[in-house]
Amino acid sequence: MLRYQPSFQSERLRMRPFIADDAPALHHLADVREIADTTITIPHPFSLAAAKTWIASLPHLFRAGTAVHFAMELNETGELIGASALRDIDKAHCRAEIDFWLGVPWWGQGFATEVARATLRFGFRELALNRIYAYAMVRHKSSEKIFHKLGMQQEGLLRQGVRKWGEFEDVALYTILSEEAHRL
Numbered sequence: 001m002l003r004y005q006p007s008f009q010s011e012r013l014r015m016r017p018f019i020a021d022d023a024p025a026l027h028h029l030a031d032v033r034e035i036a037d038t039t040i041t042i043p044h045p046f047s048l049a050a051a052k053t054w055i056a057s058l059p060h061l062f063r064a065g066t067a068v069h070f071a072m073e074l075n076e077t078g079e080l081i082g083a084s085a086l087r088d089i090d091k092a093h094c095r096a097e098i099d100f101w102l103g104v105p106w107w108g109q110g111f112a113t114e115v116a117r118a119t120l121r122f123g124f125r126e127l128a129l130n131r132i133y134a135y136a137m138v139r140h141k142s143s144e145k146i147f148h149k150l151g152m153q154q155e156g157l158l159r160q161g162v163r164k165w166g167e168f169e170d171v172a173l174y175t176i177l178s179e180e181a182h183r184l
Contacts, residue, residue, distance in 0.1 A: 002126065005062050007070075010118040013111065015070035015084060017062075018055045022071055025080040027051040029103040038140040039101055040162050040171075065089060068127075072102070072115050081106045084119040086127065094130035096123060113146050117184050120150060124181045131177055137162070138170040147174040151183040 007016035018026070027048040029035070036044035043050070061067040067087035073080050082102035089096040098119055102112050123129045134152065136143035147154075152174040160168035 002068075005068060006126070008118065008122055009075060010114050012075055013081075013115055013118065014073050014075050014078075015115065015118060015122075016073065018058055018069060018071045018083075020052070020055060022080055023048060023051040023055055026055065026071075026083075029080065029082065030101075032104055034104050035101055037164070038137055038143070039099075040135065040137075040164070041099075042101065061087075065091060070119065072100075072111075081111065082115065084115045086119065086123045086129070086132070089127070089129075094128060096127070096129055096132055098123065098132050098134050107142075112142070113149050116146055117150055120176065120181065121184050124178045124184075129178065131175060133173060133175040135161075135171050135173055137164070138172055144172070150176065151180055152176045 005017045007014060027046060030042055030051065031044070031046040033044050036042045036046065058069050061069070066089050067085060069083060069085040071080055072082040072084055082100065084098070084100035086096040086098055098116065100112060100115050100119060120132055123132050134147060136147065153176070154172050155175050156173045158171040158173065161171035162169050
């Protein structure tokens with residue numbers, strides 16, 4: 001695992017470590033029902049206190065080698081627009097889960113695909129991962145489209161794999177291997 005969490009850029013985005021000063025912007029972006037609706041780990045409401053607590057937990061996860069989280073900001077303005085992560089990092093088996101989300105005002109502009117592609121590259125190149133996987137609620141068709149664009153393959157279906165808003169949801173599992181990363 002890396003000693004210090006790096007930053008990296010894509011064409012329009014910069015991914016960097018979260019800092020305490022990001023809490024108000026994170027709260028503003030994530031405290032939207034549409035964000036929580038299709039994510040498994042973001043609650044609604046998402047308070048400013050929750051944003052502060054979550055950001056404060058990230059350095060420990062990085063030092064433990066179990067996760068690396070990135071604030072996603074626009075190259076041109078530095079405005080925070082979402083987040084990406086590689087989490088549940090398993091060093092013994094060289095695998096991790098990717099997740100990402102984007103504030104509602106930036107939906108439909110290709111930013112999610114761009115950040116996912118950049119985060120996958122980081123995982124394969126910098127963390128020497130062999131396998132990166134993702135979960136998506138079946139009803140979340142945007143995630144399915146992104147995973148297909150990236151060359152990820154659906155490996156399975158977890159029937160009623162999560163409960164969201166009191167209802168059980170089917171969840172699809174997608175993966176990509178390092179040997180397939182040349183497509184990125």
